[in-house]
């Protein structure tokens with residue numbers, strides 16, 4: 001039985017990467033007197049590495065003009081801090097909106113008593129900046145658990161963020177659906193045993209999501225899953241996706257009943 005939806009943030013709730021984090025990283029490079037710039041395609045490749053700081057350190061490994069050793073880590077911290085401040089300004093200016101269908105599905109969950117949680121590799125401050133603009137000052141009341149980088153330092157594809165979210169919700173994986181946009185996010189949710197609906201984000205239009213329970217181009221777009229299809233993703237779709245997966249795996253739900 002569907003008891004909770006666990007949301008990824010970047011790419012899933014909002015298209016934050018290309019015009020948010022990427023632009024903010026470039027502003028950080030410029031402010032530090034560095035000629036480095038990440039164009040749209042380069043940043044897409046770098047998204048293989050989850051976590052902005054980790055992404056930066058990975059990129060510096062390839063650069064001959066990057067400092068080495070402890071100096072590199074200090075520069076990385078400074079750039080990442082600046083990037084997050086710049087990102088907060090970008091979202092505060094209202095330049096990054098919610099993806100279509102997100103608010104509708106969140107409101108459906110709320111109206112139907114389905115809990116919601118966040119499982120993201122980004123920081124609490126970045127989530128706060130984005131959600132404050134999108135949902136208002138009381139945004140955190142929407143969620144039964146909010147798991148950010150500080151709560152789950154092992155980044156996706158590690159399942160930790162999802163494991164912590166399940167623990168805080170007090171729910172078993174079999175009663176939950178995750179919504180993700182990226183291969184790393186899908187791998188994390190699947191490693192935690194959670195059925196996952198992928199809503200492709202701009203950077204992952206062509207990625208392969210073989211482990212997903214269902215894949216769509218957005219929550220307001222058509223979706224098909226084992227045993228069903230619908231013109232958009234609503235709560236009935238999430239319930240059906242979960243039910244079909246549970247039945248196929250021969251699992252029982254947390255109250256012991258067959259689905």
Ligand code: XBP
Pocket residue numbers: 008009010011012017021049050051052053119120121122123126149156182185
């Ligand atoms: C997306 C990420 C994040 C952001 C940048 O994670 O990998 O690292 O790109 O944020 P998710 P930080 O889709 O799981 O939310 O710089 O704070 O890491």
Ligand code: MG
Pocket residue numbers: 008009010011012180181182185
């Ligand atoms: Mg994501």
